[in-house]
Amino acid sequence: MPKRTLGVFKPSRNHLYALFLCLAGLSLFVGFNHGEFIHYTSPTWVWVYALTGAAVLLTVLVFQLPPQGNGLSLDSSVYLACVFVFGAPFTLSVLLFTSIINFFIERKTVWWKHLSNFALYTMMITAASATFKLLGGVEGPLLSQRLSAYAGSMAVYFVLNTLLIGFYYYMVFQEELFATLKGMVKDTLLAYLSTLVLSLVLTIMLVHNQIVGLALFLFLSVLLSYAFKQMFIMYRELEARANRDQRTGLFNHSYFEVVLEEEMRKSRASGSELSMAMIDIDDFKKYNDHFGHLKGDSLIVFLAELFKKATTDTEIIVSRYGGEEFTLLMPGYDSLTAKQFIEDLRKNLNNSLFEGSEIFPQGCLSFSAGIAAYQPDIHDKSELVDHADQALYYAKKQGKNMVHLYGNQSPLEQDIDFSQDVRDIEQQLNLFMYKDMETFKHSKRVFRYAMDISELLELDTLSKRQFTLGALIHDIGKLEIPWSILNKKDKLEPEEWEMVKWHVTWGKKMALTNEKFKDLAPYIELHHERYDGKGYPYGFKGEEIPRLCRMLTIIDSFDAMTTQRPYQSTKSVKEAIIELRECAGTQFDPGLTELFIQYIESRELLKNDAGVSNVH
Structure with a gap:
């Protein structure tokens, strides 16, 4: 017989979270209930049966809420009413018998999920009960002078439910926790408010009308669940119409x-x-x-x-x-x-x-x-x-x-296309020759830097094309800036500087009008983003900025520092390197900054060696 190899079981994050819930919930159940149902009298058992039946019925009548289709039931109104009238130990007994019945009804659901659900409800019930007593609540009839106790316990119940379930989605799907919680509150707030208000209604009816009151409450809750269900069906039908192409039936x-x-x-x-x-x-x-x-x-x-x-x-x-x-x-x-x-x-x-x-x-x-x-x-x-x-x-x-x-042309085709693309962009840059010669020269220098850096980074042919052409065209949006601002000798006024910042958006729009240059838009639009998130136009931070756009920012800034500009003093290469290092981690990507500095220093060393050779 072939041997079976037993793999090492590695519990996932959701399994560990479920284990935590189970241990916490079971501990609270033992601490609050400690088997008190063993001592119930016959009248008390009648209430246990009745309220357990109500909770089971409302658990079965799950409805979905638009837009995400989150499932919800009104059984929480039964548990909260039990807390207000009978207290936490009794409520936990009802929860226990409800969970056992649901286990047999929903046998397809794995056992640990049933146990986790039981633990979740236990935590919410005990927290709501503790809050109710802490705020001066008294078990029995609804007391209008104690409304803060009812409101506080219901709020704790709702918030704890949202946090525990939201954290589960965060653990399993790695979604942003705040966004997850915000989405849950937005999607379920109306249904939760209905549940909480119904718990107060049931509290009144249990005390004054007893079993008849419970029956009337169930009738109202069933109708409400059905209404929510129909609303979701209508929403999905409308959504399907809005999302489908009428002629083909495909998504639009x-x-x-x-x-x-x-x-x-x-x-x-x-x-x-x-x-x-x-x-x-x-x-x-x-x-x-x-x-x-x-x-x-x-x-x-x-x-x-x-x-x-x-x-x-x-x-x-x-x-x-x-x-x-x-x-x-x-x-x-x-x-x-x-x-x-x-x-x-x-x-x-x-x-x-x-x-x-x-x-x-x-x-x-x-x-x-x-x-x-x-x-x-x-x-x-x-x-x-x-x-x-x-x-x-x-x-x-x-x-x-x-x-x-995409990007799968032959090397020869890519070389031919690249040469043609460079010529096409240079024709557009020629417009700078009458408006701003410095921007024309700057674009050409940045292009040459990018060619060298692309070899240093060992970029594939497609990335090299995008990076170098993006470097060549990155300032094309400055064609829209008035001549008087582009060539101003004094420091720019705040409103003039704001206009200059718009060149990235204008340049992107210009690139998008040409089918061949659409993929260069990120280099135009994002070359003034900063590594610390304080750049423009979006304030992207760190890895949110594409890697080669981060490198283009360094090249663009270095050339700007080492070239005569109307509104700033010129730095030497040594001074520019010092500033690059000082701004690494804030304005610039630290790793790419050091790589660029090594390139510049090796280039300067070659220049000096060539100068010495010429002297000899």
């Missing part, structure tokens, strides 16, 4: 934007793979012009159905991006796996029969697709979209009916 552009941001956040937090494909039907306009828009719409629907069928058993999110363009958001797919999936999809379409497909140049239905993989230094969802869009543009340029990975 707006929903794609939302889910893209969410998937990028998940990928960033967990380190999981994420790819995105952008697909465009080849020669769709020709088909539309030949057969008319109705037939063209049926082609779009046909392709949508093909995508739906291919992604049925996957986590891929298909959206109609607009017109004849589609996006596939692919969690868990790296770029190569994504490409293979889209290639299979393309071949499937090529072999699909559709009326009129013979008029296409390929002789069949076809699409072009661009794929981009998410990287941790992509700080904005628009960047990933731009990368996929550029890859799609390249696929179209290569003859259509193909799938292209």
Whole structure:
């Protein structure tokens, strides 16, 4: 027989948190209840049965709340009313029997989750009871002069519930704790308020109307639970209509934007793979012009159905991006796996029969697709979209009916494209020659620094292209600044300085108008962000700023310090190095600063050696 190897069990964070809850809850139960139900009289048992039945019924009638679909039930109103009328030991007895019944009703739920839930309720009940007594509350009829005790205990119950559950989500999903708690309060506040008010109603009815009062309360609570459930169903229906493209049934552009941001956040937090494909039907306009828009719409629907069928058993999110363009958001797919999936999809379409497909140049239905993989230094969802869009543009340029990975051109093609891109940018920079010659020269110097640094950092071809071209075009937005401010000899006034700061935003908008230079936008927009978060335009901090943008900030600042400027004195290379080191960790990335300084010092050493050689 083959031997089995027993792996070492490593408890996860949520298991450890559940263990903590269980130990704390069970300790409180023993401390407050200590088996007092053994001594109950028959009338007391009647109340235990009745209130346990009420709690079980309301636990079963769980409803969901928009927008996140958080589950909630009104059983807490029963427990709080028990605290106010009978006290904590009795309430814990009701909780115990309710939990046992629920364990048999929900047998599919793992046992430790039942135990954790029991412990959670125990902690909330005991905390609410202690607060109630601390604020002068008296068990029995509702006393109007003690309203602060009721309000305080209900607040503690609500806050403790939010904190304990919110911390669980924080532990499991690694979400920001404050954001998690804020979202929970926002989503559940109305239902919690209803629960708390109902607990006071039940308190009055238990004392004055007893079993009949409990029955009336249950009737009201069931109706309320049903109303909440119907409200959530209506919300989901409206949400589905708002998020779906009416013609194809796929998700629409707006929903794609939302889910893209969410998937990028998940990928960033967990380190999981994420790819995105952008697909465009080849020669769709020709088909539309030949057969008319109705037939063209049926082609779009046909392709949508093909995508739906291919992604049925996957986590891929298909959206109609607009017109004849589609996006596939692919969690868990790296770029190569994504490409293979889209290639299979393309071949499937090529072999699909559709009326009129013979008029296409390929002789069949076809699409072009661009794929981009998410990287941790992509700080904005628009960047990933731009990368996929550029890859799609390249696929179209290569003859259509193909799938292209972003940045996957051959070395020769990349060199040719890079040379052409440099010429195109230089043509735009020539406009500075009549407006501000210093900015023109500065851009060229920063470009040369970036070329050297890209070799030092051993960047891949795509990163080198983006970094160096970004360095060349980084100040393009200054074309929008008035000549009088750009060439002012005196110190800039505050309002003039504010105008200068706008050049990063103007430059970004200029880059986005050109399909080829969309991926350079971060270098234009973020080269004045600071490592300590005190830069502009967003105040990004540390790793929030892409690494090469942090390096561009250092290069840009060094050249600005060592070059004559109208509004500042010029520093020597030695003085500039001293200032770089002084600002490392505040304005500049410390590691990249030291790397750049080593480059400058080695360059200066070579200059000095060359000077000595020339003298000899």
